Amino acid sequence: MADDALGRPYRVPARREPLLPNGVMGMLIFVATEVMFFSGLISAFIIGKSNAIGGWPPPGQPRLPIEETGFNTVALLASGVCLFFANRAFKKRDPRVKGLLLASILLGGFFVVFQGAEWVALIREGLTLTSGQLGGFFYLIVGTHALHVVAGFAILLYTYRQLVHGELSRYTFWPAQIFWYFVVGVWPLLYWLVYL
Amino acid sequence: MRTAYGFLALAVGSMASFAHACPSCSSPLEENRQAFVDTTIFLTLVPLGMIGGFIWWLRRKARSLEQPEIAVPENLLRDLGPFSKKP
Numbered sequence: 001m002a003d004d005a006l007g008r009p010y011r012v013p014a015r016r017e018p019l020l021p022n023g024v025m026g027m028l029i030f031v032a033t034e035v036m037f038f039s040g041l042i043s044a045f046i047i048g049k050s051n052a053i054g055g056w057p058p059p060g061q062p063r064l065p066i067e068e069t070g071f072n073t074v075a076l077l078a079s080g081v082c083l084f085f086a087n088r089a090f091k092k093r094d095p096r097v098k099g100l101l102l103a104s105i106l107l108g109g110f111f112v113v114f115q116g117a118e119w120v121a122l123i124r125e126g127l128t129l130t131s132g133q134l135g136g137f138f139y140l141i142v143g144t145h146a147l148h149v150v151a152g153f154a155i156l157l158y159t160y161r162q163l164v165h166g167e168l169s170r171y172t173f174w175p176a177q178i179f180w181y182f183v184v185g186v187w188p189l190l191y192w193l194v195y196l
Numbered sequence: 197m198r199t200a201y202g203f204l205a206l207a208v209g210s211m212a213s214f215a216h217a218c219p220s221c222s223s224p225l226e227e228n229r230q231a232f233v234d235t236t237i238f239l240t241l242v243p244l245g246m247i248g249g250f251i252w253w254l255r256r257k258a259r260s261l262e263q264p265e266i267a268v269p270e271n272l273l274r275d276l277g278p279f280s281k282k283p
């Protein structure tokens with residue numbers, strides 16, 4: 001039956017959600033700048049590595065702990081997987097979301113602590129920021145990533161606090177996930193370039 | 197006078213020598229030159245890939261949100277009060 005002046009039936013418009021929430025848009029722009037920042041660091045490292053006389057890693061420098069950091073990499077990747085499943089549980093209002101988010105945070109914290117211990121060992125072996133190209137690039141690239149992990153860790157703690165208080169919205173959780181996935185996703189590339 | 201300025205500009209121009217601003221461009225190491233080319237390609241493609249990927253994802257999301265409007269059954273529209281359309 002035609003009901004309005006133009007002969008169209010009455011319809012109730014469906015409620016529309018924003019195509020891209022402001023928080024998500026802001027985080028995507030931020031992550032894009034971070035991708036370019038890390039791309040610059042990686043490019044500088046590749047140029048520096050190719051310019052090294054005597055091979056890479058430079059002779060007389062401590063070896064980087066490949067196996068230990070490989071294990072740490074698995075922990076960080078597991079943290080990203082936990083966050084993925086936490087998001088799925090959050091969408092379904094599954095109570096397991098708290099445990100999964102906490103596991104993600106703890107694995108991220110483990111990564112930071114393990115990295116700190118690794119740094120202490122390397123500094124004792126003589127690898128410092130000024131000891132050579134290897135030390136300079138290592139502490140610059142891995143240190144910058146570590147700063148991002150600490151920031152992501154703080155963001156995840158904030159989301160966990162909101163979740164516990166029943167105040168977490170998906171518009172808060174979504175940007176936090178984007179940042180953490182970036183931090184987790186960029187690490188295997190850095191590990192492959194710097195350590196292997 | 198103009199001719200003099202022209203000759204001066206030509207003389208200054210002929211004094212310019214090769215600028216070694218890029219340490220990799222004139223490097224004797226082939227590996228270093230190749231690394232310079234590779235990173236240039238990498239730094240060019242990364243932003244293009246990000247922008248392209250973002251536009252692709254946004255279009256895909258916009259299409260998934262294009263849901264048909266919900267039609268209300270006519271029997272519900274008839275008795276909604278004095279302002280409802282009656283047959």
